[in-house]
Amino acid sequence: MTIALLFPGQGTQRIGMGKDLFTGFPDLTDLAEDILGYSLRRLCLEDPDGVLGHTRFTQPAVYTVNALAHRRRLLDGAARADVFLGHSLGEYNALEAAGVFDFPTGLRLVAERARLMDATPGGMVAVSGIDTDRLEATLRLIGSPSVHVAALNTHRQAVLAGPKEALAQAVPRLRDAGARAVTALRVSGPFHTPHMSPAAEEFAATLMAVRHWHEPAAPVIANRTAQPHGIPRIVTGLTRQIDHPVLWAPSVERVLDEDPDTTFVEIGGSTTLLSLVRQIRGRRLAARP
Secondary structure: OOEEEEEOOOOOOOOOOOHHHHHHOHHHHHHHHHHHOOOHHHHHHOOOOOOOOOHHHHHHHHHHHHHHHHHHHHHOOOOOOOEEEEOOOHHHHHHHHOOOOOHHHHHHHHHHHHHHHOOOOOEEEEEEOOOHHHHHHHHHHHOOOOOEEEEEEEOOEEEEEEOHHHHHHHHHHHHHOOOOEEEEOOOOOOOOOHHHHHHHHHHHHHHHOOOOOOOOOOOEEOOOOOOEOOHHHHHHHHHHHHHOOEOHHHHHHHHHHHOOOOEEEEOOOOOHHHHHHHHHHHHHHHHOO
C-alpha cells in the first residue's frame, strides 16, 4: 500500500496552531525563532499584532508547524511515506520531509520567498462548480489580461489570482457562467501568476546559493510539472513555481495512476487537501466503465 503525505500551504494559518508542537520540540522551535528573529510561539498562539495572515509571517509559521507535525507523526510510530506532495508553500515541507534539504535551510528559503512574494499586492479567489474548460473560456470572454489561473485543484475547482479590482469585476461573470461559489482566499498577493515573475527571478539567486541539494528519500511531486522533482532541475522548478499555476489535480492523478489505492495523510491538522483528493478520486471512480 502506498502512503502519500500531503502538506498544506498558506491559508491554513490560524491562531493557536502549533500549541502542542512547540512544547514538544523546543530545540527546533528555538532554532526557528533564532532564524526568523521573532517569537514564533507568540505569533502563532496569540498574534498580538494581527500579522499572522500577512504573507511574510504566514509562510514561515506554516512551514514550521508543518515540519513539527511531521516529526510528531514519525515519533508516534507512523509508517514512513512512499511519496510526498505539498500545495504551494507546502512543497517546501514535502522537500524537507524527503530530506532534500534540512529544516533550517528550508526555513531560510521560505522566509525569503515570503518576503519577496509579499511585495506584490493583489488577491486570489477559489472558483468552485465550473470545469476547467468553461472557466478558461469565461476568462477569455471577460478579457481581463491581469486575471490568471493560479491553481488547478480539482476538475471543478480552480484558483484565480490578479489585482483585487480585476478579480472583483470578474466575480459576477464567473457566477453567470455557472460557478457555484467564488471565495476570496486569505492571501495578500496574486501568487502563481506572471505578476510574481519579478519575485521569482530575484528568488532564483537565493535558491542558487544553496550549497547542497540531496536526492529525496521518496519521490516529491512538483507543483510546476506534476512530475517527481529531479535535483538537477530543482532550482528551476522552485523558481517557476512562484509564477506558474499549482498543478494539484494532475499531481494527485499521477500518484493515483501509480496506485489507485494510495492512502493519503494530510499533515498539520487541516483537511483541505484531503477534501480535494476525495473529489479527484471520486471523479476517477465515476468515470470507470
